[in-house]
Structures are given as C-alpha cells and as structure tokens.
Amino acid sequence: MAKLIGYSGDFLLKNRDLLFFEGIHYFPKEKRIDWKVSKMIEWVENQTMSDQAKQILDMVS
Secondary structure (H helix, E strand, O other), X not given: OHHHHOOOHHHHHHOEOOOEOEOOXXXXXXXXXXXXXXXXXXXXXXXXXXXXXXHHHHXXX
16 A cells, blocks of 8 residues: 555554544454555545544644
C-alpha cells in the first residue's frame, strides 16, 4: 500500500485508528494488514473526510 499511495509504511502503521480506520481502510489479518485500495485512494485524493477529522477542523477554524 505504501508504494501505491506514496507514503511510508511507518506512516500508515502509525496512523491506524487516527487517519485510517479498521473495517474501512484496513482489515487486520493473522500476520499482516490488508488495506482497502479504493478507500486509501479516496483518502489520498481527499474525496472523503472522517467525522473525527471534521470535528478537529471545526475546533481549529
């Protein structure tokens, strides 16, 4: 996934449950994480914004 969207693997892992949510962006497996490509592309293209992100933006605007 990191190669596809141009972000480091560390960034993806560190931002689970902050920017990327289980059951939406990724699905944990026994010894790996499966990423949902379509949702990650939406994130990169900024087509959707999570409710948590909207709340943060409302607080700082």
